[in-house]
Amino acid sequence: MGSGRLKILIFFFVPVLILFIIGLIFGPLGSSFLGKEPPSIFKVPRPHVSLPAESLFHFGKLTITNTLLASWFTMLVLILLSLFLTRGMRLIPSRRQAMAEAIVEGLLNFVESVAGKKHARMIFPGVATIFIYVISNAYLALLPFFGTIGFYHDHEFVALFRAANTDVNVPLSIALMSFFFVESWGMRALGVFHYLGEFINVRQFLQGWKELFTGKIKTGPMNIVFGVINLFVGVLEIFSHLTRMLSFTFRLFGNMTAGEILILVSCFLIPLVFTIPFYSLELLIGLIQALIFSGLTLVFGTVATSPLHEESE
């Protein structure tokens, strides 16, 4: 039994090792070291990375980019998967219903563990959609036809599909949605004026002036000073809410683009098998980034729906 397993390992690792050495020798590294031209089958085009997504064709004023195609592809896969998994739901679940339930219940538990049971149902759809969208974009981009099938446009190769998260507009759109989600949750939970009042916090300031006029000389100025500080903190809050969008956008964009470039370069340097570890790294990074994006949205939503000032009301 032990020798059988050893044989399988040898059968697997030896070809991989051989391919690795072939790639090393005949790829750009080996050829520049040995000074020989690699044979034409091993000629890998130098990776050309453009940060803006490459446009494929124009639809009136709108440019259709390869990332837009990828985003549509993701949506199609997700919708079809949802329909397939929830067809004919029964009380005792079938295996695919169990998978759908596992996904939804896992995300719901994640949301409930942070937000508490009261607001979890309100926050759950937004957070779950962000998570599913980001991770599906990241994982579907690892399919073989992303970045390889395309056409030549002015001697430049333009791929038909490109990872959706590498187009800066996509993280920006998700960040915008996250911002609107968080503000809407805050307003729904606390009431519009109450929630907005936390940004323009003139309560203590006005109370200080009132105390000054009604004779409480001792506490009046103190409340005025604290009121000014509260006003300032409120403005800072507005600023922080807005800059969150920036950090969300560039975090996701940077990670995904860097991962794409990494894979391209590793394919170029040592062809054939060297890229495999980087693919698994991409899997990990996709999961982590989805968790971070949705998790931070969840945390900000929890903070927004919990009353920030003293519970005197």
Next chain:
Amino acid sequence: MEGFASLGINLPLLVVFVINFIILFVLLRLFLYKPVLKMLDERARRTKEAMEMAEATRKQFEEAKTEIQRQIEKGREEAQAIITQAIQTGERLKEEARQEASRQAQEMIERTREEISAERERIVEDLRREFVEISIAAAEKVIRETLDREKHRKLLEETLKDSLLFKRS
């Protein structure tokens, strides 16, 4: 502004992506979250109902058990009371019998004492009579006179009666 363009931020495209996300959000909610959450809630509700029914049944069982226990206890207590009462009655009867027996023994002792007393009286009486006879005979012998037996006897009887009376009192 052209910094944005070189980064790739493109307003119409951005709007399209936001619309994409919103469409995905609505569709996922419709086809994934709503059915699955409904099923999860339904299952949780059924489980809770089943648990509550099981709990109610268990409580009923517990109550019935305690009721039975109580009945058994009551029965046992009654039996115990009957037994105690029987014992007490037995004790009482025993006590009465004992007292009766002691009373009878007392009576017998009293009677015997009285009989002995009466007997003593008789014996004393007999002795006295004997003594009277012997004294008369002795006196006849000493005096050598024939006295009237009767007169002498009466004389000595009265003497003795006086002395006995003194002894008696």
